[in-house]
Amino acid sequence: MTETKPEPRSELLVNITVNGSKTSELIPARTLLSEYVREYLFLTGTHRGCETAKCGACTVLLDGKAVKSCNVLAAQANGHNVTTVEGLDDNGKLSPIQQSFWDNHGMQCGYCTPGFVIAATALLNEIPDPTVDEIRFNLAGNICRCTGYTKIIESVQDASQRILKGS
Numbered sequence: 001m002t003e004t005k006p007e008p009r010s011e012l013l014v015n016i017t018v019n020g021s022k023t024s025e026l027i028p029a030r031t032l033l034s035e036y037v038r039e040y041l042f043l044t045g046t047h048r049g050c051e052t053a054k055c056g057a058c059t060v061l062l063d064g065k066a067v068k069s070c071n072v073l074a075a076q077a078n079g080h081n082v083t084t085v086e087g088l089d090d091n092g093k094l095s096p097i098q099q100s101f102w103d104n105h106g107m108q109c110g111y112c113t114p115g116f117v118i119a120a121t122a123l124l125n126e127i128p129d130p131t132v133d134e135i136r137f138n139l140a141g142n143i144c145r146c147t148g149y150t151k152i153i154e155s156v157q158d159a160s161q162r163i164l165k166g167s
């Protein structure tokens with residue numbers, strides 16, 4: 001019988017700025033960014049759903065761009081800035097997008113919501129006054145099993161107007 005050798009453990013030190021704070025952890029090289037924020041930093045607002053880059057529940061901002069953190073190695077974020085849903089508020093005050101989702105009932109169970117809020121943040125940073133088609137197109141990578149999407153789109157439209165009016 002042939003013995004199988006155990007896989008060599010490959011660990012590396014990563015330095016990632018998360019929600020404005022520098023973090024530094026020794027991690028297995030294959031650690032996903034979603035695992036890094038949840039299991040090393042305890043930022044559990046980033047949800048894990050499909051873990052195959054389909055549902056968008058794990059969306060975070062990487063240097064301002066929305067990425068599915070189950071599809072990015074933490075090592076790839078080394079030296080970069082990551083924002084999770086916990087980093088969007090302003091000293092405890094919800095961001096306009098978070099507030100709009102709340103006020104417009106842009107959620108039911110809420111499992112998909114952090115991913116939608118992050119994806120909407122990236123969208124409105126790039127297109128401040130998007131059309132409904134642009135909202136649908138840019139949020140197409142996020143799946144919601146509850147809302148039917150109408151309330152989510154209304155929330156993003158409302159957030160856009162709040163931000164444009166500076167409220």
Ligand code: FES
Pocket residue numbers: 047048049050051052053054055056057058059068069070071
């Ligand atoms: Fe990452 Fe579904 S958990 S896309």
Ligand code: FES
Pocket residue numbers: 106107108109110111112113143144145146147
């Ligand atoms: Fe339940 Fe979107 S609110 S999955």
